[in-house]
Amino acid sequence: MEVETRPTFFRRVMAATPGGEVLLTCLQCGTCGGSCPSGQDMDATPRKLFAMARANMEDDVLNSSAPWYCVSCYYCAVRCPQDIPITDFMYTFKRMAIDEGRYHKESHADFSESFIGYVEQYGRSFEFGLATRYHLTHHPLNMVRKSGLGFQMIQKGRLSTTPHKIHDMPQLTAILTEARRIAAEEEAL
Amino acid sequence: MSQENGRYLYYPGCSLKATAHAYGQSAVRVVEMLGLTFEEVKDWNCCGATEYMSISSIPAYSLIARNLALAAQQGQADLVSPCSACYLNLRKTNDNMSKHAGLNDRVNRALAAGGLSYEPDSLRIRHLLDMIVEDVGYEAIAAQVRQPLKGLRVAPYYGCLLVRPARNGYNPEYPTHLDRLMQTLGATVVDFPLKTHCCGGHMTQISEETAFELIRRLLDNALDYQADAIVTICPMCQLNLDAYQPQVNAMFGTDFHIPILFFTQVMGLAFGLLPAEVEIEAGITPAVAALARIGTEEPEKAAPRRRDKQALPMPQPRSD
Numbered sequence: 001m002e003v004e005t006r007p008t009f010f011r012r013v014m015a016a017t018p019g020g021e022v023l024l025t026c027l028q029c030g031t032c033g034g035s036c037p038s039g040q041d042m043d044a045t046p047r048k049l050f051a052m053a054r055a056n057m058e059d060d061v062l063n064s065s066a067p068w069y070c071v072s073c074y075y076c077a078v079r080c081p082q083d084i085p086i087t088d089f090m091y092t093f094k095r096m097a098i099d100e101g102r103y104h105k106e107s108h109a110d111f112s113e114s115f116i117g118y119v120e121q122y123g124r125s126f127e128f129g130l131a132t133r134y135h136l137t138h139h140p141l142n143m144v145r146k147s148g149l150g151f152q153m154i155q156k157g158r159l160s161t162t163p164h165k166i167h168d169m170p171q172l173t174a175i176l177t178e179a180r181r182i183a184a185e186e187e188a189l
Numbered sequence: 190m191s192q193e194n195g196r197y198l199y200y201p202g203c204s205l206k207a208t209a210h211a212y213g214q215s216a217v218r219v220v221e222m223l224g225l226t227f228e229e230v231k232d233w234n235c236c237g238a239t240e241y242m243s244i245s246s247i248p249a250y251s252l253i254a255r256n257l258a259l260a261a262q263q264g265q266a267d268l269v270s271p272c273s274a275c276y277l278n279l280r281k282t283n284d285n286m287s288k289h290a291g292l293n294d295r296v297n298r299a300l301a302a303g304g305l306s307y308e309p310d311s312l313r314i315r316h317l318l319d320m321i322v323e324d325v326g327y328e329a330i331a332a333q334v335r336q337p338l339k340g341l342r343v344a345p346y347y348g349c350l351l352v353r354p355a356r357n358g359y360n361p362e363y364p365t366h367l368d369r370l371m372q373t374l375g376a377t378v379v380d381f382p383l384k385t386h387c388c389g390g391h392m393t394q395i396s397e398e399t400a401f402e403l404i405r406r407l408l409d410n411a412l413d414y415q416a417d418a419i420v421t422i423c424p425m426c427q428l429n430l431d432a433y434q435p436q437v438n439a440m441f442g443t444d445f446h447i448p449i450l451f452f453t454q455v456m457g458l459a460f461g462l463l464p465a466e467v468e469i470e471a472g473i474t475p476a477v478a479a480l481a482r483i484g485t486e487e488p489e490k491a492a493p494r495r496r497d498k499q500a501l502p503m504p505q506p507r508s509d
Contacts, residue, residue: 016246018289037387038399069399072239073387074353078361087354094243111395112240119241119252123234125203134394149432149473156471158208167232171303172255178302179251182295186247 009058017085017092025082026050032076032086042066046076046086049093062100067093068108110134120176123166128159197320198260198268198312199227202275202424203235209272209424211468215453216271216317218467222333222460223325227269230260236278239391250292251299253282258305261312271317271453273350273423280314280355316351318422318452319359322366327373335461337375340485343455344381344416345371346407348388348426361385367452371420374459379414383407388429401437404429408437408445417479418448420455427451432473448476458483 007015014020026047033045043065044052052060070090077086094109103109114134118126128150135146153159166172205213220227233256241249257279260268270276286293287309300306321330345367352361359366362385368378386407389400407430411419421427431449438445449472457467458480469476 018285018292037403038392041396041399069392069396071349071387071390071392071399071403073349073390075349075362075387077354085354088242091242091246095246098244108395109243111391112243115238115240116244119235119237124206125235125238127207131394149436152473153208153432156473157210158471160207164206166234168303171305172234172252175251175255175299175303175305176248179248179296179299180245182298183245183247 009056009061010053013053013061013089013092013096016095017088019085020089020092022082022084023050023053023089026054026084027082029081031079031081035075035079036070037073037075038069038071041069046090050089061093062097062102064093066090067097068103110138118163120173122163123169123172124164126163128154128161129163195225195324196266197225197227198263198266199229200233200256200260200268200270200275200279201229202270202272204272204424204428208428209451211454211471212271212424212427212451215451215457215462215467218462219321219453219456219460223321223329225325228263228266230256230263230268233259236275238274238278247295247299250282250285250296253278254286254296254300254307255303255305257283257312258300258307261307267313267315267320269315269317269320271422272425273316273348274425276314276316277350277355283309283312283314284355316357316422318351318367318370319357322370327369330370330456331373334374334459336459336483338371338455338459338483339375340377340482341479342377342379342415342417342482343371343450344379344411344414344419345384346381346411346419346421346426346430346449347385348421348423349385349390351422352385367420367422370452371455374456376455376459379411379416381411381414381416383410388423388426390425390429393429393433397436397440400429401433401440404433404437405441405443405445408434408447409443411447412445416447417482418450418455418476420450420452422452434474446474448472448474448479450476 014023028047028051030047033039033047039045049061049064049066067090070087072087074087080086097103098109111134114130115125118129131150150159154161201213234252237249237252241252268279270279286296293309297306347364347367352359352364371378383406387403389403392400419430427449434445454467454469464480
């Protein structure tokens with residue numbers, strides 16, 4: 001009897017990353033973790049995450065803090081002897097964790113979501129709105145210290161207190177709506 | 190010059206309109222002086238920085254691809270970005286659409302909802318630094334120098350996203366074209382070991398402990414080499430190293446006050462522009478003292494260390 005099953009976690013991780021099949025060739029050499037500038041703050045190195053992913057340890061991988069400490073410096077990716085796009089896999093793990101609601105309330109994920117919220121609204125990033133909203137929510141006690149820098153930035157003309165909206169916002173909205181529809185359609189497969 | 194008639198499509202990115210206004214201003218002035226024409230991509234949008242990919246992949250690629258589609262509509266020319274993150278995102282989207290037919294199809298379906306389309310590889314995407322050194326060349330740049338930066342010691346800082354992961358022809362860990370450009374302007378260039386290490390990126394907002402340690406290492410290393418200033422090619426690197434110096438000092442009990450300048454500001458000064466014309470005063474860490482060194486003699490370097498004659502010899506195996 002044929003049983004219809006969802007692809008394994010490992011398969012889904014590879015499918016969600018362009019050129020992701022190359023993860024099959026990971027040698028477990030550890031060059032990635034050794035090259036990582038924020039590796040000391042992570043609870044697992046990228047190497048370990050890949051071993052766990054291969055063993056379909058979905059909970060351990062998606063609950064790991066490692067992807068959230070990734071600074072996107074791509075040292076791991078250019079040093080990987082197998083040319084695995086390691087940084088892209090960190091983005092994939094973050095997306096999967098957010099999709100499953102595992103990190104939604106965490107400040108790391110919320111920073112990305114606040115940033116993108118403004119981009120989806122105006123078409124441009126809006127640092128002032130982002131900084132005030134994000135820090136008031138997550139680090140209210142730091143606001144006093146942060147606001148000193150913010151004030152200096154405004155004085156020096158480096159921070160605008162009003163967002164800039166692009167001209168053809170309806171066009172961008174239509175593109176992003178369709179893109180989200182395509183992404184949702186694929187997740188359902 | 191590889192680009193016919195010196196016309197380029199220009200994607201400034203959000204930072205150059207705000208936190209890195211000085212970069213935008215100085216880039217436009219310098220490019221003009223070099224006889225090139227920048228045509229801004231009409232109605233461009235944010236590239237999503239390092240945030241959108243964490244949330245949703247197809248929308249993230251589509252957001253970036255709208256810029257590529259709009260740029261391609263403005264005619265055949267190289268697309269130039271002064272921001273390393275924008276450069277990476279534009280280039281990565283083009284390259285991944287070119288390599289992966291499935292992604293190309295999905296992104297183009299999304300673009301079609303806005304009446305747009307993009308044919309991968311129809312644009313060549315370049316960083317402003319690469320474009321200037323490759324297309325103008327060091328000789329033509331040297332010919333524009335009116336005020337050689339003699340006496341100024343600079344640490345050339347490339348950061349991550351210019352040289353990684355895109356293989357743009359430079360060593361991903363030890364590029365030298367910014368070094369050579371600074372030498373061309375007459376500055377003394379220090380061989381900066383951490384030149385491609387990370388500035389912390391968005392971690393200044395999310396995890397100060399992580400980011401400030403990375404910033405501390407960079408500043409400390411530049412000072413080890415007695416640099417008067419660090420020269421950057423990226424708005425994020427400039428912001429992190431410049432604006433957070435006081436907070437880094439507070440966290441580690443250090444006393445850093447090293448100015449962080451955009452390479453186009455430094456080029457402008459060498460080309461004879463006034464500090465105000467390249468918005469030098471926009472730095473949170475003042476650059477006045479460093480710039481006062483221009484035109485002075487460099488202090489004599491300490492003599493190289495000789496082996497101490499009193500020192501013990503290397504361990505030798507016993508002869509008895």
